[in-house]
Amino acid sequence: MPQRRLPMPASASASSTAPAAGSTIHLPRTSESEQLLRIRHSMSHVMAMAVQKLFPRAQVTIGPWTETGFYYDFDSPEPFTEADLKAIRKEMIRIINRKLPLERIEVSRAEAEARIKAQNEPYKLEILAGITEPITLYTLGEDWWDLCAGPHVAHTGELNPQAFELESVAGAYWRGDEKNAQLQRIYGTAWETAEQLAEHQRRKQEALRRDHRRLGVDLDLFSIEDEAGAGLVFWHPRGARMRLLIEDFWRQAHFAAGYELLYTPHVADISLWQTSGHLDFYSESMFGPMQVDERQFQLKPMNCPFHVLTYASRLRSYRELPIRWAELGTVYRYERPGVMHGLMRVRGFTQDDAHVFCLPDQITAEILRILDLTEEILSAFDFRSYEINLSTRPEKSIGEDAVWELATAGLVEALERKGWAYTIDEGGGAFYGPKIDLKIEDAIGRMWQCSTIQLDFNLPERFELEYVAADGSRQRPIMIHRAIFGSLERFFGIMTENYAGDFPFWLAPEQVRLLPVTDEVRPFAEEMLGQLSAAGIRASVDHSGDRLGKLIRTGEQMKIPVLAVIGAREAETASVSLRSRRDGDLGSRPVAALLESAQRANRDRAPALELAGRVEVGA
RNA sequence: GCCGGUGUAGCUCAGCGGUAGAGCAACUGAUUCGUAAUCAGUAGGUCGUCGGUUCAAGUCCGACCAUCGGCUCCA
Structure with a gap:
């Protein structure tokens, strides 16, 4: 029995040190690092201050940290575009470079209310009504402050202007309810070092490379x-x-x-969905009913x-x-x-x-x-x-x-x-x-x-x-x-x-691609294809007529697990020169060896071919 | 559904008021080649759809559709 089918205990929590293919830089989550939490909390304040400087009519709402950064929701009459992010980012750097202190001030409810009213920030007033004492606010320099429980960095000099980026603008609803006002959210990411930011961006790239829509x-x-x-x-x-x-x-x-x-069936009389109750509590997720003869039918959602x-x-x-x-x-x-x-x-x-x-x-x-x-x-x-x-x-x-x-x-x-x-x-x-x-x-x-x-x-x-x-x-x-x-x-x-599209051998849609080096060996390739297909192996012959380098490039791009080069030497000796996507050049093998190992891999649902020792064939 | 972005050849993109362009892919020909791109040629688009502005619209405006990042919702 292959090892991968042995029972394994489930891990109780997600690992943040996930294998990031080839990387050794650890990216701590906010929940793991007190300093990052301060940085991201403060960053969102810096961003809010920058936004209000550039867009004076924007009202602030909430701005929490996320696992990789922070966001802030604004109510602004003018829509933010991706282009605005550049300007906001520049303004943030200016604020950071001023090394403005962030100071915690504990205030009475009445004072908080007075301060908020002086600024005409209705959302803040709502927030105030929902929080309990002690009521704290954090100043950012002399002119800006926000209702916040903290914690924050001592001054913006602790924020690294090379380690943050504004990522996107998005719509969001006040308090997450779509019946409420539509706000504009700006997402950002912030780290302690530029290296961490680069690693974060590399991982985003990696996710993009793996995107199933792309693949x-x-x-x-x-x-x-x-x-x-x-x-x-x-x-x-x-x-x-x-x-x-x-x-x-x-x-x-x-x-x-x-x-x-x-x-x-895929459809059934609508009365079935009445009995099941779906019509009552699930109808908004259902396709509409269709009239057939005298009855109404319903496409099944379950x-x-x-x-x-x-x-x-x-x-x-x-x-x-x-x-x-x-x-x-x-x-x-x-x-x-x-x-x-x-x-x-x-x-x-x-x-x-x-x-x-x-x-x-x-x-x-x-x-x-x-x-x-x-x-x-x-x-x-x-x-x-x-x-x-x-x-x-x-x-x-x-x-x-x-x-x-x-x-x-x-x-x-x-x-x-x-x-x-x-x-x-x-x-x-x-x-x-x-x-x-x-x-x-x-x-x-x-x-x-x-x-x-x-x-x-x-x-x-x-x-x-x-x-x-x-x-x-x-x-x-x-x-x-x-x-x-x-x-x-x-x-x-x-x-x-x-x-990432590199499917295990047993699952790959095309398992083996035969690459004829010259036209002379095409008949042999065809004969081999017949043998592979008869053995239940998903194979094809590349008849594009390109040179070997191109055939291999194309095969690799299609992420085919095994490429089999067939030239005059192989045709003479009934062998193939194998190149595995996982392990590279495997050298020559008799056709029978490929057949046998591919069949075994299919039977065992193996990730790759296992081949006996390399056999030198030909000259 | 909501906020913002995008929609030009199969794919990736350029063109942003004045008769549609590149690379790759496809096709044809030459080359018969040994482990990630041989060379040359040909063909391919009513510029997402519909409407509007204009002498003239991929190019400006509007609606719709799709899609991307989110919100909401969820397998």
Whole structure:
């Protein structure tokens, strides 16, 4: 068994020292560094002062630090543009160079109110009303101050004018509520040293290099077509090939884990969504209904009602439980214009959805099985570091106390038995049941929530699901929803960014590309292609007629794991000269050796070919 | 949906009132070549869409669509 499938404990927290490919500079997060916190806090004040100097009509609101910098929200009659950032930045440098002191002053509520009123800053007044004593403000030089709890640097001389940058302007709502005034937010980043700033920018570049939208075009994996509409994904042959491999692996793992697979319709009579309750609490995320004959149909935003109907299609016995049904179900959800994002946020996507119907005393065992399967599937894509969250009963919820307690205890016990660290989000569960969410960490330290396990006391109730218990009575089963990838599209995007497009051998859409050096060897290349294809290896011959250097360049740009150079020497000896994307030139091997190792790699879902010792062929 | 940016050939971009340009890719020809770009030629765009201003609009204005960075929301 390959090492990557061994069980590994989940890490309880995100690591900020994430592997930043080739870098040794540590970038502390704000929450890890008192000095950075001061710097960023003060930077936002400096920025606000600069903005008010350049835009006197701009009113200040709030300006907190973030993990990599800071922002400040303004209410300004004139819109800020990216070009304005340059001027603001220059003004900030001027302020920094004046080495202005930042002084903490504790004031009475009345004095704070008087000072704010003198400046006509209505947002500050609102903030004041919401805070408790002691009320503090920080001055910045003689003319500027802001209501703030601190802490700050002693004077702006402690701020490094070479270690900050203003990054973007964005809209934001006062207090985060879209019913409130629209404010303008300026984001900045600030560090102790110019080197840290450079490293931060290098990481941003790295994220850009890994962007799945970029790679989707470059590697010809998928596209989103204007003509068809936003948020609808077209899987190109290469992307579709990968998706099929992912799905095949997923199906295999599910059958092995005791699941059966379902196929259910994409639309259904709208009454189904009335029964399920989605029409009441989910309709704003649903596509509108469509009229068919005398009935109204609804495109599905979720698969669960279909699985529930399948359950209810006949009488169930307690002996049948647990029932585990999974489906790669494509759902459509209405997303507001402006929120779509590559594969990460779309309007049509496929969930790897499953529902487990079980007895109350089976909860723990079923959750544990799901955790095991989740780990097996995620680690196959090299996601081995998790952050787990358990969400408990919210105030507004349905169901009996005893059921909630039993279910929550079941989730806790499963996590304990799995040995996974987790945090508890008290009251963060859905109204219909507690849940476990799992985030995965990618190669550059970002966390992504994909998997979710939710208990549901609502749907079995609404659809009056039953089973016949041992004593002949009718009982209600427990229902568990779970998804591991969450959305196949989104997972594909995350995975693409995680690998930066350098997919492991088993997953690569094109595994081996044969590069004929001259026209004379094309027939041999074709013959070899036949052998590779017959052995289930995804291969092609590059017939562009370019010179070898170009063929290799093109192959490398397409991130093909194995390039096989075929010249006269190779054709004579039935061999290939292999070049691996990961390990470079591997030297010559008999064709049979390539076949054998590629087949083995596919079978083992290996990241790369493993070849026996180099064989010298030819002259 | 909201704020700001962007939309010119398949891709990356230049042109910013006066009859559309480059590099790469594609195609054709020559070259038959040994580990990240051989040379030459050809073709390709109603400049996102619709409307307006103007003698004249990729170029100015408006609306819409898409997209990028955010907000809100979320798989």
